[in-house]
Amino acid sequence: MKAQDLPPGVAAGPPLAGRPLRIAILGLSITSSWGNGHATTWRALVRALAQREHDLLFLERDVPWYASHRDLPDPPFCRTALYDDLGMLQQRWGEAVAGADLVIVGSFVPEGIAVGDWVQRQARGLTAFYDIDTPVTLSALAQGTCTYLSRGQLPGYGLYLSFTGGPILARLEDDFGAQAARVLYCAVDPHLHAAGGAADPTHDLGYMGTHSDDRSAGLDALLLAPARRWRAGRFTVAGPNHPRTETWPANVQYVPHLAPPDHPAFYGSQRFTLNLTRADMRAAGWSPSVRLFEAAACGTPIISDRWCGIEDVLTPGREIFLADSADEVLALLRELPEDQRRAAGDAARRRVLSAHTADHRARELEAFVAERTGVRA
Numbered sequence: 617m618k619a620q621d622l623p624p625g626v627a628a629g630p631p632l633a634g635r636p637l638r639i640a641i642l643g644l645s646i647t648s649s650w651g652n653g654h655a656t657t658w659r660a661l662v663r664a665l666a667q668r669e670h671d672l673l674f675l676e677r678d679v680p681w682y683a684s685h686r687d688l689p690d691p692p693f694c695r696t697a698l699y700d701d702l703g704m705l706q707q708r709w710g711e712a713v714a715g716a717d718l719v720i721v722g723s724f725v726p727e728g729i730a731v732g733d734w735v736q737r738q739a740r741g742l743t744a745f746y747d748i749d750t751p752v753t754l755s756a757l758a759q760g761t762c763t764y765l766s767r768g769q770l771p772g773y774g775l776y777l778s779f780t781g782g783p784i785l786a787r788l789e790d791d792f793g794a795q796a797a798r799v800l801y802c803a804v805d806p807h808l809h810a811a812g813g814a815a816d817p818t819h820d821l822g823y824m825g826t827h828s829d830d831r832s833a834g835l836d837a838l839l840l841a842p843a844r845r846w847r848a849g850r851f852t853v854a855g856p857n858h859p860r861t862e863t864w865p866a867n868v869q870y871v872p873h874l875a876p877p878d879h880p881a882f883y884g885s886q887r888f889t890l891n892l893t894r895a896d897m898r899a900a901g902w903s904p905s906v907r908l909f910e911a912a913a914c915g916t917p918i919i920s921d922r923w924c925g926i927e928d929v930l931t932p933g934r935e936i937f938l939a940d941s942a943d944e945v946l947a948l949l950r951e952l953p954e955d956q957r958r959a960a961g962d963a964a965r966r967r968v969l970s971a972h973t974a975d976h977r978a979r980e981l982e983a984f985v986a987e988r989t990g991v992r993a
Contacts, residue, residue: 636670637985640713642705642731643722643746646674646696649876650685651826651856653802654722654748656876656906659691660805660974661981666693668978673712675699677726687875702730710738717741718985720777723749728764736772742988744775746800750788751780751896751903757792770794774988777981782902782925798984802906803977804968809880809913819850820949821919822886824874824907827857830895834921839890841942842949843868849949854882883914887957888937888949891920901925909972912936912964917957919948929972935964 646662649655662672672694676682690696699705713719719739721732723746736743745765747753756762770776771793778785781799788797823839825831835853843851843865853864854871861870874882883889889911897903901924908929911918918936920926930936937960939945 637717638671639718640673640716641720642675644724645682647686647689648682653906657802663693664974664978713738720744720746723747729766732769742774745773746777748779750778751900755896780903784900803972803974804909804913806973809910817887819852819886821888822852823890824854826855831892834892838945842945880914883911883916888919889916891918898923904929909968912968915961915965917961
């Protein structure tokens, strides 16, 4: 294929075979996990890419709500730079973006539309958009309210990496004009989450997640309601911004925030953990969260809400339990034999570590780059 035949956003430089990729990432945050799951995803992926000897630069907008909650201000596995505004980004990092083999822009980046326009003009290598919020993004695009991606930008990215799989990939290409929509699920970092659960858990059911209005009904139905009905049970919730926690049952412990290194101990303290999915993700299906993978890697049995495609990730009844009501949750908490509970946690752990680690995602990303550029790194 000649350079003039390549579609926009696809590299036309020298062959990459035999050397690492130069990768520039413009993401929401890698330095702070406060109130977002993006940092966990970026840290795991970037660490895995660095271990595969790629050269990584992460560019992050310096915003006050993360500045005061930085739990990894200087990641050891990549170069990280903070920028104050678009002008500073362009002035200081224009050459790095232009010279990168792969430039990835993430969802929810502040001024993401302007950042994406600049990247598509500036980059000479392959450009990609990594949507860690795909159903939310498409809903916002349809309503004209998306602040980090415009509909006209989709054809300009050589690769659209989607947190969500299933039918939404065809919709991205057919309805929105994406050149190459490929699923790149979030993943677990086995360095943090492969130690296994505690032998003597202190809580019967726990949940980790930032508050969102569309998950609050699920939290009430599948954790708070069981706690009200089973006063002898022990429950815990971790994550910022949950309102009216003072009205929760007395047997529910609340932790406003846990940094990623503390997640394994949190999951290990639970007999079961609860997985709740945002409304747009449930509607789209095929949207496993990073918290689901983390809990599974820790060997903690999972009770989840129900959505299409979950059976492609974990097998219901054997590797994960699905529940629609407080009655079903309580039946699992109080009646499931202990050997079945442990077996489900062990099976989920094996499944996730065999297919959903950050190294799997790094290899998948390399394959997508090879597919779009015609060469392998």
